[in-house]
Amino acid sequence: MRLEIDRIYLRPLCQLDAPIILESTMDDEIRYMTGTKSTFSLEQIKTHINHINNDSSRYDFAICLKSTEEMIGELSILDIDEENKRAVFRISMLSIALTGHGYGTEAITIVLKFVFEQLYLNRLQLEVFSHNLRGIRAYEKVGFVKEGTLRQSLFYNDTFSDEIIMAILKSDYKDMSL
Numbered sequence: 001m002r003l004e005i006d007r008i009y010l011r012p013l014c015q016l017d018a019p020i021i022l023e024s025t026m027d028d029e030i031r032y033m034t035g036t037k038s039t040f041s042l043e044q045i046k047t048h049i050n051h052i053n054n055d056s057s058r059y060d061f062a063i064c065l066k067s068t069e070e071m072i073g074e075l076s077i078l079d080i081d082e083e084n085k086r087a088v089f090r091i092s093m094l095s096i097a098l099t100g101h102g103y104g105t106e107a108i109t110i111v112l113k114f115v116f117e118q119l120y121l122n123r124l125q126l127e128v129f130s131h132n133l134r135g136i137r138a139y140e141k142v143g144f145v146k147e148g149t150l151r152q153s154l155f156y157n158d159t160f161s162d163e164i165i166m167a168i169l170k171s172d173y174k175d176m177s178l
Contacts, residue, residue: 003061003110008103010061010110012053013074017062018045020071024094033132034092035154035161052076059114063093063107072098075107077115077124086123087115099134108142112173122170129154130162143168143176 003010013021022042024030031037040048052060057080063073075091091107093099115121126144128135140146144166152160 003114004066005106005110007066008072008106008110009064009066010075010107011064013049013060013062014053015046015049017071017074018042018049020094021045021049021074024092027095029096030092030094032156033096033129033135035129035156037156063091063103065103072103073107075111077111077119080119080121084123085121086125087119087121089115089124089126104135104138105142108138112142112168116170116173123167125165125167128164128166130164131159136164136166139166143172145172 001012019042022040022045025036025040025045049060052058058076058078059080060076060078061074062071063075064071071094073091073093075089077087077089079088081087089108089111091104091111093104112124115124125147126139127150128139130136130149145168146164146166148165150163150165153163154161
């Protein structure tokens with residue numbers, strides 16, 4: 001499966017992505033934005049990719065530039081609950097230098113179309129930390145709404161951050177698409 005938009009496309013994660021993902025997990029700024037405290041080995045990442053590729057309750061994609069085929073990020077639609085027509089979403093660029101260029105916005109735009117028009121879900125939810133202001137703005141830009149706050153849920157770099165729950169409903173998406 002390949003999902004495309006202007007400058008990027010999404011394709012399923014594969015074993016060849018493992019070294020690239022490993023490198024991004026070592027980036028201190030990315031780790032802070034995502035709240036990642038654990039470290040991973042290449043073997044752990046390969047095992048994880050095998051696991052998620054066999055999990056029918058999720059879709060995991062590499063975000064790639066059309067112009068170079070380079071992987072620049074990853075995203076997941078997970079915990080898909082078909083009965084209640086909802087799922088959880090997460091996205092991460094591979095480095096801070098790749099943020100601020102609209103790639104994440106394009107990727108989310110593709111995901112929303114996929115979630116609401118192909119999977120026929122009604123709700124897509126995400127969690128973002130309060131220190132990730134750029135991420136919050138990007139999510140709001142594509143229609144996500146703040147629904148709640150888990151106060152001081154992350155302690156990272158000797159500082160507490162809130163975890164903000166955001167979601168977009170199919171009706172929000174339809175209103176934006178008109």
